[in-house]
Amino acid sequence: MQIEVSHLVKEYKRKRDPGSMVKALASMFHPDYERFRAVDDINFQIAKGEAVGYVGPNGSGKSTTIKMLSGVLTPTEGQVLVNGMEPTKARMKVNKKMGVVFGNRSVLWWDVPVMESYRLLQTLYEIPEERFRQNLEEFTELMEMERLLGTPERQLSLGQKIKCNIAAAFLHDPEIVFLDEPTIGLDSESKYRIRKFIKQMNEERKTTFIVTSHDFQDIESLCHRIILINHGKLVVDDHIENVRKNFDRRKQIRLELERNPWKGVTEFEMPGVRILHSQESELVLEFNTEEYESMSIMNRVAEKSRILDVSINGQDIESIIRDIVKKDNGQTG
Ligand SMILES: Nc1ncnc2c1ncn2[C@@H]1O[C@H](COP(=O)(O)OP(=O)(O)OP(=O)(O)O)[C@@H](O)[C@H]1O
Known part of the structure; x- marks a missing residue:
């Protein structure tokens, strides 16, 4: 295995909640700290x-984990091995095999x-020199950045800046690349190009990627596997397709509908089935697949109106993940 993480723990200190105004004032002079596990x-x-x-x-602990994987932070307990080495102990060696791209930070001058x-x-x-030239040639062509090489970073647009930072992260042929919000703030064309480049590096060079992003299109288009953490604990680790199937x-x-009898109605007669949208001839219902099958709902609708057309959609991965987190937090709905 290229990366092995076992029983990894990172504790930070944070100020204890004083509980009352008087105690808050007192804690300004004598702050009371507690340790918590990020x-x-x-x-x-x-x-x-x-x-x-x-x-x-x-705040679930993603950056903290990545910082331990790249040797920036030392674990409180447990172990990280990258190519069999502990990143904090062999930082130079491990770093030479790694690349990082932060959508909101730059490594360029x-x-x-x-x-x-x-x-x-x-x-x-x-x-x-030879490797440098080959890589530069390939990256500039793939991301159409010939004209950018002679320009200082301060004159580049956000999209151009990110392209140049991505190329920078790949110049030394890293085996592992961390991407943190790689397409944040970009238009769809730039997002497309960047995702295409990353996919190509993954497929052709077998570069390993760990992507942290709140944009699930990044995750869906780039990744095969999802690791979900919540309050510092691992909740799901599986292929995206399995997550979709299981959750x-x-x-x-x-x-x-030929005629929509639920027009202006807010509740459907089957408990737990929600009306999301109801207009002249269109009705959109949402239901839990553990409670109902689509056929039973369609049969109920057909009792009151002729159905002219129907389409059924599952959840997208973002809303599946949101539901898993809610459940993990002990919330429903
Ligand atoms: N240096 C630090 N000292 C104390 N607490 C910290 C420190 N860095 C992070 N934390 C806390 O640790 C928890 C995890 O933070 P972390 O940055 O790893 O989360 P994250 O999942 O990357 O969040 P985000 O999606 O917002 O970037 C948070 O509660 C955060 O406030």
Whole structure:
């Protein structure tokens, strides 16, 4: 396995909630700290060439995990091995095999042409000239960035900046690349190009990817597997298709009716079936697949109106994940 994470824990200190105004004032002078687990006993393994979406709500511990995988933070307990090495102990060696792309941070120098930044990275990572040239040629062609190389970063648009940062992350032929919100703030054309480039690197070079993103189109288009964490604990680790199969609980039926008897009605007569939309001839219902089958709902509708057309949709992965998190938090609905 290329990445092995076992019983990984990271504890931070945070100020204890004082509970009352008086205590809050007192705690300004004598703050009372408590330790809490941002990452709490996580285990997973990632093989070379996998593309994994590491997802979870804000504050669930994603960045903390990635920082431990890349050797920036030392685990409180447990172990991370990258190619058999502990990242904090062999930081230079491990870093040479890694690349990072932060959608909202840059590794390029603000004031110098992009090419000069690349040259500095070449020196830093000791990239042989021939390899550097081949990679640069391939990346500039794939992401159409020839014109950008002579421009300082400060003059680039957000999309151009991200393209240049992505190319920068791949110049030293990393085996593992961390992508943190790689397409944040981009238009759909730039998103498409960037995702295409990343997929190509994954398929042709077998680069391993760990993607943390709140944009589930990134996750769906780039990753085969999802690891979901919540409050620092691992909740799901499976192929996206299995997550869809095992957790898709809500379906929507869109019906075109000759006459819609539920027009202006807010409740459907079968408990638990929700009316999402009801117009002249269109009715959209949502139901839980553990409670009902689509046929029984359609039969009930057909008792009152002729059905002209019907389509049935499952949940998208984003709403499936949202439901799993809600359930894990002990919420319903
Ligand atoms: N240096 C730190 N000191 C104390 N607490 C921290 C520190 N860094 C993060 N935390 C806390 O640890 C928890 C996990 O944070 P982390 O940044 O790993 O979450 P995340 O899943 O990456 O969130 P987001 O999606 O918002 O980026 C949060 O409660 C956060 O406030």
